[in-house]
Amino acid sequence: MTKPNRILMTGAAGIIGQQIRDGLRELATHVRLSDLADPGPAGPGEEIVPCDLTDTPALPGLVRDCDAILHFGGVSTENTAELIHRVNIDGVYHLYEAARKEGVKRILFASSNHAIGFHTRETRLTASTPVRPDSNYGVSKAYGEALASLYWDKYGIETLIVRIGSCFPEPKDRRMMATWMSAGDMLRLIGCMLDAPRLGCPIVYGVSNNDECWWDNSETAYLGWKPQDSSARFAHLFENDPPEDPKDPAVIYQGGGFAKAGHFED
Ligand SMILES: NC(=O)c1ccc[n+]([C@@H]2O[C@H](COP(=O)([O-])OP(=O)(O)OC[C@H]3O[C@@H](n4cnc5c(N)ncnc54)[C@H](O)[C@@H]3O)[C@@H](O)[C@H]2O)c1
16 A cells, blocks of 8 residues: 555554554654544644444545545443444444445454454464454454454455554553554554555454563564564563462453453453
8 A cells, every 4th residue: 555645543542542543643644533431632644534433424524535534433341232332343334334334444443452362372362363352352353353354355455453452552451461562663564554455354463572472473573563662661660560370360361350250340
């Protein structure tokens, strides 16, 4: 793909959106930023288009004239099934429909490690590993992955599915030493997605080059993405933590606390 004229980022006011926003200006001439919340004023090359992803009639206008969509908007943690369905299932479906009708050909879908959270830590996962969700939230990400696959096979819309580990400024606990992804590595991955002559519908684990890692991205080496950061520099934050209990479900399963937690509404 040549340098896109306009890309849309949903979830622009969120944790990832705020971390990568400035870097997106290098990747496209115009960056359209959208969220339910206020992402702050537009900078050079930016336009702000507020939108609720559950407002179906507004979605074609939101995606119009965009060469690619970075879909980070939505419910980003466990919640009621009702809310998750409305935003992360119906909302994603209608966003893909808007993309199809408006001719947007390339999408990044922000999936999650919680789509595969009931795999154990000692299992090395690849792009071919089946989903094993650990929550209502994880199920909604599995749905998004399946929808992306359908829109590629049937309509030729390419999606980079990123099973994001933990994309925060720094790891918040020991588990995140394995799952952490830097904003810089996310931006480099987006650059590879926009550059790829053929993207298809690959699944990539969104993780930096950490010492401990449960995920293998070798099946998608054709993208040329090489994470450059590592959580190693944050190891001192957790060196006085008590040892992890190997019988704790939050330690057994890759999804951590999401796999351990009971039903959200109980
Ligand atoms: N940050 C991570 O480590 C991580 C890990 C795995 C997956 N993800 C996924 O990446 C995406 C971004 O994550 P984040 O950490 O920035 O989450 P976040 O919660 O900080 O940001 C999500 C944004 O979506 C917006 N949003 C929620 N409901 C909406 C609606 N109905 N209409 C429009 N906007 C709405 C929120 O206002 C928020 O700004 C999410 O889809 C999340 O599931 C993030």
